[in-house]
Amino acid sequence: MDVRLINPFLESVINVYTTMLHITPHRSGLHMAQGGASPNSLVALIGMDGPAQGAVALHLPQTTALATVNHWLGTQMTEIDATVSDGIAELVNIIAGQAKTSFSEHLGSTVSLGLPSVIHGSDFQVKYPGKATWIEIPFESELGAFSLRVTCVMNEQPAEVN
Amino acid sequence: MKALIVDDSAVMRRVLIGALERAGISDVVEACDGQEGVDLAGQHELGLILMDWNMPNMTGIEAVRAIRGAGSSVPIIMVTTEAEKSRVVEALKAGANNYAIKPFTPETLVGKITETLERAGV
Numbered sequence: 001m002d003v004r005l006i007n008p009f010l011e012s013v014i015n016v017y018t019t020m021l022h023i024t025p026h027r028s029g030l031h032m033a034q035g036g037a038s039p040n041s042l043v044a045l046i047g048m049d050g051p052a053q054g055a056v057a058l059h060l061p062q063t064t065a066l067a068t069v070n071h072w073l074g075t076q077m078t079e080i081d082a083t084v085s086d087g088i089a090e091l092v093n094i095i096a097g098q099a100k101t102s103f104s105e106h107l108g109s110t111v112s113l114g115l116p117s118v119i120h121g122s123d124f125q126v127k128y129p130g131k132a133t134w135i136e137i138p139f140e141s142e143l144g145a146f147s148l149r150v151t152c153v154m155n156e157q158p159a160e161v162n
Numbered sequence: 163m164k165a166l167i168v169d170d171s172a173v174m175r176r177v178l179i180g181a182l183e184r185a186g187i188s189d190v191v192e193a194c195d196g197q198e199g200v201d202l203a204g205q206h207e208l209g210l211i212l213m214d215w216n217m218p219n220m221t222g223i224e225a226v227r228a229i230r231g232a233g234s235s236v237p238i239i240m241v242t243t244e245a246e247k248s249r250v251v252e253a254l255k256a257g258a259n260n261y262a263i264k265p266f267t268p269e270t271l272v273g274k275i276t277e278t279l280e281r282a283g284v
Contacts, residue, residue: 019265087173097243
């Protein structure tokens with residue numbers, strides 16, 4: 001994966017959090033993702049297809065996920081439920097949507113998004129297929145730490161994403 | 163005035179309800195996909211529809227075409243992550259009256275709602 005493709009996602013995370021949540025997250029690194037997920041975390045995943053193919057995964061500790069949706073809605077939820085999962089799914093949808101618009105306009109052809117899926121719990125692993133290169137962008141924010149993981153290739157070469 | 167929100171995200175529907183309330187609209191019905199949106203549009207006397215694009219069962223653009231095909235002229239604002247110019251043109255050709263791109267500030271969306279209703283003479 002060309003790391004230059006990461007910039008639209010980085011910009012999108014900051015813009016989405018700033019615009020929708022009035023929070024400015026700060027990037028704390030950039031590295032290859034090694035797979036797996038922290039215990040008690042929540043992962044929202046969405047696929048991209050068309051001239052840019054790949055997937056975007058938003059990883060949050062459950063405490064960050066709760067704080068994020070509570071902040072967004074002005075609620076005081078204490079457990080991960082359908083509303084929290086739905087809110088994080090919508091966040092990854094908007095983040096991927098803004099990034100894919102950048103790709104579409106650059107390539108002159110529309111990139112399409114799938115519908116987001118959410119996994120949460122204390123005993124699961126996210127396995128990445130061997131040839132897919134995932135880049136992880138960790139962030140710090142006043143709502144807690146989180147990270148965005150992205151795999152993306154351009155044109156006819158499909159990303160190997162399961 | 164009654165408004166219809168069509169979005170598969172319950173959280174986004176709550177956010178949109180907040181924007182509608184700021185615009186002075188508190189009578190709201192909700193649909194979680196395009197097909198339910200078309201069904202509710204046929205059952206209620208609506209003054210405004212906020213329509214997502216990517217949803218299961220029936221997309222927002224298909225729902226706009228179905229609503230217009232049924233003869234309704236209710237103002238429709240697309241509220242979506244689909245921000246490419248080609249998508250905007252496609253939605254307007256299908257019969258949408260205005261377009262709001264996610265992410266948005268509450269002020270931006272309230273402005274779109276007000277602008278759309280003024281244009282429609284409401």
